[in-house]
Every structure is written in C-alpha cells, then in structure tokens.
Amino acid sequence: MKFLRIQDELNFAKKRYELTKKIETSFVDAGFIQIKPEIFEEYDEITAIDKNISTKSMVKVVSNKVMVLRPDITISLMKSLIPRWEDDLNLKLFYHSTVYKNKKNGDGIIQCRQFGCEYLGEPSIDADREVVNLAFNIFRKFTDEFLLEIGSGNYIDGFVESLNIDSDTEREFKKLLYRKNKPELEAFANSLDIKPEQKELMLNILSIRGTLKEVTEKANKYFTNDRMKKGIEQLNTISTLISKEDLDKYTLFDLSMVSKLDYYDGIMLKGYFKNLYKEILSGGRYDGLTESFGRRVPAIGFTIYFDALMEAINR
C-alpha cells in the first residue's frame, strides 16, 4: 500500500501492529506455536503438488535450479515437516508470513500477508472442532457481522470422479464453480457428454447452499455417489459441533464450494465480513497433501488474509 504522507503510513502501521498482536494472542492462547516457513521452493515440486497454482503467477528465481518465492505456506510447511514426521506427534502451529505472486499484467510482484494455523497429527474430530472454533473466535474479536462458509472437498471431487473428465476440463469446472458463474456453468454442462442426472446436478449445484437442513434436502434430490455422501456426512458432523457452540447464525453450508488451492479432501472453510466482498479466511482439511510428502498425517488449518482483514476493519 502506498501513502502520500508519512504520518498516514505510521497510523496504518500502528493499526497493523495492534491487529497482529490480537491474532497472535488468539493463536497462542489456543496452544499454537509460531513457526517460520522457508521462503524459496523448487518450481518443479510446486507444479507437481498443486495444479491450481498457475505457473505464470509464480515468482521465479533462477539459481542453479529454477526456484520460486513460496506461493503457499501450507505446502512449504508440509514439505519441511512431513518427511521428518514421528509416530504420535501432535502439532499445533501458526505463522505470520507472506506469499508472493506475479501481477496479472506482469508488471511487478504482489506480496500477500497471511496469518495461518495448521493442526497436524490429531486423528479425532477434536481437531476440526478446535480449528473451526478458533476461526469463529478470531472473527468475533473484530465484528459480529461475519459469515463462515463450510463446504466439502469430498463432495466436489466425488462428483468430478464420476464425470470421467480430463484434468484441464476439471480445472475449468472448478474455475466456474469458484466464480459462481451460472451462465457459463450451464454452457459448460451442455458441452459435456455426461449422464442426464449428472447434468441436472451441474445445472443446480450452485443452489446447494444454506442451512444444513436445506443443503441436505437439496443434495438428496440430485445425483450422488459414496464419496459425495461422505462429504455430506462430514458437514453433518461439523454442524453438530457448531450448534453446540451456538454459532449457527454465523454459518452457511455450501456444497458447491471450491477453493483457490486444490488440496482439500475434507471440510473446507471460507470466511467473510459482511462489509467486504473478499475472502478473509480460507482453509480446510488436507490429509492427502501430507501423503504426497511421504506419509498420511491428519491435517487441518486455515489462513487469514491479513490485508483483506485490515481493509474490512478499517472501512
């Protein structure tokens, strides 16, 4: 952010410092330990791990190999931790760090500040409960006007599996879901050679949002398979945790949810303030990502996009 006057910059810096302390305290009070992720990653490794991170957007650094400035902190941490994993480890980690990407017009680099947490090695639903509650608690420190949306990686990936489409077509489908682009999604559905019941779901999938009851009723009307049912079941489980905490009014379930990153295979989370149409929080369960570094470890976490949070708070 650019400031004309030094005093404005200092006022902003003061607010940023206060915000940082508040979030850090939330993580520390919940038992999370701060960790510093690596800044450089190997280009080939990142492209192999997450196909959704566009190669154009990555900031390349050429030494003897092609490296990139980290485009995602969760991947960097898993790459460093999972190969050294020991049985029965149970880790609660947080970080305050930056990810880098090229501007769309190629004119410079964007730095995005992130505050994130990862809960690793806890097989029970307690990890989901803790992480979801932490997200609620942090938001409630700032406003009562927020929404936490909950989706399922299993529902969308279960549907994609049934469609027998190649990876480019899958990416196109997820891009349209991410943008919630109904007209283009309709055109896309009509261009595919799929069963009528699959097409019907694709045409209606964006409407499978609401309370858990609404979402379950709608989803049951359309095509499902075992993996998709598992996704619905996961929403059910997390919903019982949320109802107990009386957080229903801040929650919306959305089975059409996809994320910018493609490694979620359990619940997915997205958080918004009602005064800003931008994701402020994003995360979910990603056990499968750990497996790609050599060992399947239960893993769930989220990131707060710090600059978006600053923008929402200062409106």
Ligand SMILES: N[C@@H](Cc1c[nH]c[nH+]1)C(=O)O
């Ligand atoms: N790294 C993810 C958020 C996340 C943290 N842990 C799990 N997911 C992001 O930047 O959107």
